[in-house]
Amino acid sequence: MAMTNRSLVTVDDLSNGEIEALFSLADEMSDSMNEQFGLCHGKIMASLFFEPSTRTRLSFETAMHRLGGSVISAVDIGATSLAKGESIADMARVVGSYADIIVIRHPWEGAAKVVADYAGVPVINAGDGSHEHPTQTLCDLYTIKKERQTIKGLKIALWGDLKYGRTTHSLTYALARLGATILFRPGPGLELPEHVLRKLTTEYGGELIRYEALDQAIKGGLFPLDAIYITPSSPHQLAMMPDVSLQVELKTGVDALYVTRLQTERLSAKAKKQGLKEQYPVVDKKLLRKKEFKRTLVMHPLPRIDELAYEVDADPRSMYFKQAARGVPIRMALIAFLLGAKEISIPRESESFIRKTDYPVYRRDFGVSCPNRDRCVSTQETETKYIKPEFKIVSNQPLTLRCVYCEHEVHPRYIASSEWHDGTLDSKKYHSADSHWTRKIKTENLIVFDSESEAEAHGFKPSHYVRVRH
Ligand code: NCD
DSSP states (O other), X not given: OOOBSOOBSSGGGSOHHHHHHHHHHHHHHHHTGGGOTTTTTTOEEXXXXXXXXXXXXXXXXXXXXXXXXXXXXXXXXXXXXXXXXXXXXXXXXXXXXXXXXXXXXXXXXXXXXXXXXXHSSOEEEEXXXXXXXXXXXXXXXXXXXXXXXXXXXXXXXXXEOTTTOHHHHHHHHHHHHTTOEEEEEEOTTOOOOHHHHHHHHHHSOOEEEXXXXXXXXXXXXXXXOOEEEEOTTSOSOTTTOHHHHHHHHHHTOOSEEEEOOOOGGXXXXXXXTTTTTTTOOOBOHHHHTSGGGTTOEEEOOSOOSSSBOGGGTTSTTBOHHHHHHTHHHHHHHHHHHHBTSSOOOOOXXXXXXXXXXXXXXXXXXXXXXXXXTTTBGGGSTTTXXXXXXXXXXXXXXXXXXXXXXXXXXXXXXXXXXXXXXXXXXXXXXXXXXTSTHHHHSOGGGEEEESSHHHHHHTTOEEOTTTTSOO
């Protein structure tokens, strides 16, 4: 199966079968590295890295050179017209007219989606703020698969900055889809964001067991787990007997420990002062002596700072330099695949495409905007000239809208219908979002507001259902 003009913005843009097929292609690439030179001859890859990068950029560029293609690059936002106030959409259109494929890293969440929407050529997200980093996930999964032959049923612990670390977000989605059990060990205040947890439980059918729900014996016996997520692949009734099931689950130990650094560059000034660095959990020889880590693969997307001791490097369980090295064949496979230079065959048993939940879309240029101010591309001054806030309505109770760019959620407080005019102006009313009107108003007519003053500014009057809750 070939694919042309498809982008990789989120890890969900690839089905499980395609991920498997890319792994086989990466195997083929590494076995015959020097024979791949003609595959992308004459093709040009634009490498746009507007945040620091060593591994991702250099492995992408190496991959394209190994495939016989050429690379054009911009690595400093200050040296591009973005610094003059050019929008990402305009830049994408222009670069898309020069290159056959674009790789972009940008500090704004959702920036890669905007590039993919406007470039007209395949776009690969090499990291968009704290949102996602799908190609790092491919390297991570490929490493686990190589070392353990499967991902299904493994127990993978994610360690460190689960809030701002984009690698962990893409990785949790993929692990859940592939049937792993995920354990979370965040640094203080660095838990997985609610919108990521919601996706895991509502879209991948997983169960979330919180630390507080666990038996004291489990809390004490293990390294300090904060939350545990079990995928439906687990055969037991975890929701009914979390403690017993967990004891059974963990007896065999943790298969991989995925360590991440504190994303200092994404912390607010206030958070920087909270001593997060001092309280950040460290993985060292002593920790790895615990029996649950006997056979654990120690992984890290790198760069490491202080969270992973150098003494672990000589340990055969350490995998991080292998992960980085495998970035070249994986990215060669991906580029060749997206450029349609190589057909892939999807293994029969994993042929099914992933289910994309078809939520209704909410798109209006007033009423509510993404709450992820300053970080989401849709809230940036240069981009609001052409981007309208756009959300997926992921739940009616409570009313929950998910930004299509950064996936942060908003719970609007007031709602109205655009069909107010069927009677008189008197029927132009707004209601509380937790009243029964949320179910009554048709999605295509729904208008949401964050405040009463905003609803009133648009000519709506409060209904009986604004203050009386139903
Ligand atoms: C990661 C990133 O950029 O998100 N690095 C990488 O691509 N290997 C991890 C990090 O910076 O902490």
